[in-house]
Amino acid sequence: MSRLFEIKNLSVIFDTADGTIRAVNNISLNVNQGECLAIVGESGSGKSQTFLTAMGLLAxxxxxxxxxxxxxxxxxxxKRKELNKLRGNRIAMIFQDPMTALTPHxxxxxxxxxxxxxxxxxxxxxxxxxxxKMFERVNIPEPDKRMQMYPHELSGGLRQRVMIAMALICKPDVIIADEPTTALDVTVQAQIMDLLKEVKTEIGAxxxxxxxxLGVVAGIADRVAVMYAGSVVESGDVFEIFYNTKHPYTLGLLSCSLSLDKKIDFLEAIKGQPPNPNKLPNGCAFNPRCNKVKAICKEKEPKLKFRQQSHLSACHFEFGVK
Ligand SMILES: Nc1ncnc2c1ncn2[C@@H]1O[C@H](COP(=O)(O)OP(=O)(O)O)[C@@H](O)[C@H]1O
Ligand code: SF4
Ligand SMILES: [Mg+2]
Structure with a gap:
């Protein structure tokens, strides 16, 4: 049986005046019906471009x-015409800023x-x-009145609910939510995440x-893929990623996640900035920031390998939090 949604060996390259930018490097991912896959990584790691490519929205x-x-x-x-039939119908995307996706007038x-x-x-x-009915479902109060409003007349939280309603309206097979709560204040963030959790179980998409x-994925994701500099560096079941972490970058992300408890106090935050994608370091792309770096890391690129059933990590060494 084929997977519902499957990415195989995807690479995305941009041509710029400064040379070629390798935004996504040969990544493979899949997600099945009723499942939530979280894609986690710092800004610039290639998360959005991977899925904008799937939507036919590459620059x-x-x-x-x-x-x-x-x-x-x-x-x-x-062909563009075939893709247009699927977009919004079988596959839909929710963006960080709904103003970019909604027509203002x-x-x-x-x-x-x-x-x-x-x-x-x-x-x-x-x-x-x-x-x-859909507005009521996504908790938009006074739906009759809201339907008659323009995007700028709604609060950020309501606009995001409108985007979610639009994404759900045709009951798609796949919903891609790209940082759906980043632009919202903390209380509204929690409400929107709760709504996504509810619809996940309800619609089976x-x-x-x-x-x-990484903190926001607990409670909603079934599996997690961690991206760094255009590559997947660790992926696995959500429980494994949190409690049997294998990759030093994921360990760093865990320590940055405020919502986690004291159990991981001993982890160190990640120092420095992600690399420029047109000047990736030799060997492991994470090596200049890794607190576990060894000589081999600067020479040889680690491949993504199975550490346990369905748990992959791209590191020359095997670390673990137990
Ligand atoms: N049109 C473009 N031209 C050149 N580089 C781009 C373009 N769009 C995105 N990029 C680069 O691709 C990389 C990955 O971007 P993106 O997928 O948006 O990261 P993320 O969503 O993980 O923050 C970044 O370095 C970004 O600057
Ligand atoms: S390969 Fe080396 S630099 Fe890369 S994550 Fe593993 S220990 Fe760190
Ligand atoms: Mg992005």
Whole structure:
């Protein structure tokens, strides 16, 4: 049986005046129905570009190679018209800033109605009922009134709920949420994460949650893939990632995560900045920042290897938190 959503050997390259930028380096990931895969890593690690590529939204100076299968069909080989049929319908994306995804001069109800008419051929009366029900589901108060509002008339939290409603409206197979709570204040962040947890169990879609904060994935993710400098450096079951961490970078991310308890007090925060993708260090890309670095790390690139069943790590050594 083929996976619901599967990335195989994906690379994404950008041509710039300063040379070639390798934003994503030969990564493979998959997610099944009803599952939540979290993609975690600092800013610039290639998380967004991986999934923008899947949505056919790569910038003009970008090129990709590899395979991205949705229900067995390769999205990277699809004609624009075929991809448009799937986007918003079978695969939907929620962005950090809903203002970039919503049309400013259109009432939010109308924008969602367009999606319903385009993908499902729904009539005016039916669409209204479906949208009202969805607004109620995502806890938008006074749905009739909100439908008639323009994006700028809504608070950040409500705009994000509108985006989630739009993503859910056609009951897609895959929902990609790219830092969906980063722009919101802490209380609203928690409400939006709770909403995503609820819809995950309700609609049975696969959810891909992209975040720089490993702390937010506990309680929602089934599996986690940690990205650094365009590569997956560790992946596995969420419990394994938290309690049997193998990669020094993931250990560093854990120590940065405020929501974790004192158990990991002994971990050290990661020093320095992620590397410039057009000047990656030799050997292990993490070596200039790694507190466990040895001579071999500066010479040889570690490959992603199985450490335990379904738990992969790309490090020359085997570390563990027990
Ligand atoms: N159009 C572009 N041209 C050149 N480089 C780009 C372009 N878009 C993204 N990048 C680079 O690709 C890398 C990965 O970016 P991104 O996927 O957005 O990171 P993340 O989402 O993990 O923060 C970054 O170094 C970013 O600067
Ligand atoms: S290969 Fe070396 S530098 Fe890279 S994470 Fe492992 S110990 Fe650190
Ligand atoms: Mg991003």
């Amino acid at each position: 003009d100076n970008g090129r990709s190679s590899g395979i991205i299968n949705l229900n067995g069909s390769n999205l990277l080989e699809m 259109m009432k939010v109800g109308e924008q969602i109605r367009e999606v319903l008419v385009h993908h499902q051929g729904a009539g005016k009366k039916d669409s209204y009922k479906i949208i009202k 696969a959810i891909i949650l992209i975040t720089h904060d």
